[in-house]
Amino acid sequence: MNKLVTIRRVALGFTLLALGLCGAASMCAQVTDWGQKEAGPIRDVTPQLIKRVQITQNLNHQIPLNVPFRDSTGKTVTLGDYFGKKPAILAMVYYRCKMLCPEEMDGIVGALMMVKFDPGKDFNVIFVSIDPTETPELAASEKALYLKRYGRPWTADGWHFLTGPQSSIDALAKATGFGYTRVPGPDGKMTQFAHASSVELVTPSGKLAQYYLGVEYSPRDIQLGLVEASNGQIGSIVDDILTYCYRYNPLLNRHDLLIARIVQAGCLLTMLILGTYMVVNFRRDVRNGRIQAARKSANG
Numbered sequence: 001m002n003k004l005v006t007i008r009r010v011a012l013g014f015t016l017l018a019l020g021l022c023g024a025a026s027m028c029a030q031v032t033d034w035g036q037k038e039a040g041p042i043r044d045v046t047p048q049l050i051k052r053v054q055i056t057q058n059l060n061h062q063i064p065l066n067v068p069f070r071d072s073t074g075k076t077v078t079l080g081d082y083f084g085k086k087p088a089i090l091a092m093v094y095y096r097c098k099m100l101c102p103e104e105m106d107g108i109v110g111a112l113m114m115v116k117f118d119p120g121k122d123f124n125v126i127f128v129s130i131d132p133t134e135t136p137e138l139a140a141s142e143k144a145l146y147l148k149r150y151g152r153p154w155t156a157d158g159w160h161f162l163t164g165p166q167s168s169i170d171a172l173a174k175a176t177g178f179g180y181t182r183v184p185g186p187d188g189k190m191t192q193f194a195h196a197s198s199v200e201l202v203t204p205s206g207k208l209a210q211y212y213l214g215v216e217y218s219p220r221d222i223q224l225g226l227v228e229a230s231n232g233q234i235g236s237i238v239d240d241i242l243t244y245c246y247r248y249n250p251l252l253n254r255h256d257l258l259i260a261r262i263v264q265a266g267c268l269l270t271m272l273i274l275g276t277y278m279v280v281n282f283r284r285d286v287r288n289g290r291i292q293a294a295r296k297s298a299n300g
Helices: 002-039 048-052 100-112 136-150 153-158 166-176 219-229 237-245 259-299
Strands: 068-070 076-078 088-093 124-129 159-162 180-183 192-195 198-202 208-213 246-249 254-257
Touching: 088 100, 088 166, 100 124, 100 136, 100 219, 124 136, 124 166, 136 153, 136 159, 153 159, 198 219, 208 219
Parallel strands: 088 124, 124 159
Antiparallel strands: 068 076, 088 198, 180 192, 198 208, 246 254
16 A cells, blocks of 8 residues: 555656756746747847948058048147147047946046156147037036146147047048948937047158057057157167067058067177177277387387
8 A cells, every 4th residue: 555655756757847847948948938029039140330440451551631620729720730840649438338448538648647758748638529519618618627637738739638529520530431320329319429549640740550459558558659650769778679679560550579579689789798898898909009119119
């Protein structure tokens, strides 16, 4: 009797377990089916939005120097006003951005705080808004904010926060390979922009020399980049040596150490030391020979 009860209990347990598994499977199937109906089929395709916000590195391309913008005082200017003698750091942002742009601008300011060169004297910093509705007043408030954060008020003439018409923005974005697109804001209006983050170093003639992607930038890379972009017009002998030993890598957007250049520099330094040693000893031998000859002549 006890065995029969036990067998029945075991059978009942297996039955309940089977029913539970079937129910769970049915529920999973329903959830999966509902998910497919709600979310649609999974696609392994890059969204069009991502394609529109990519950065294309147009190295050695000329930026448009004659397109009009307005500076933070409301004055009409062109990009050409900031070129001719000094290189520049260029970044396309928009001032009402609450997410990526402040991180990018903070990254630039933070890196430049550890660079020995001064904006205005050695190079220019140019921010260009991609939003044609933004005003010089807004640009002026942004300039005051970041200049205060930078902590060198005497460099104010080297910081330029520009706004401008859509045609000028499009011309510059095309030249720099800066992809961006409008996206709906929280209120459903087209008030925000999707874009990537990039900083360009531009030569005094207005050609794109280097790109730095992301929101954190190496002070060493920026300093070396400015020296290179200036064509040797700024920097010291030490900077020249560093630019000889490092080379900008456009694939990694940074300066890589060149072992071959280090070996060459070491050989040159060794030859210089040996040459100096030989010259010093040769001159000493000549001087000693003359002294001995003079003594012999005096004694004879």
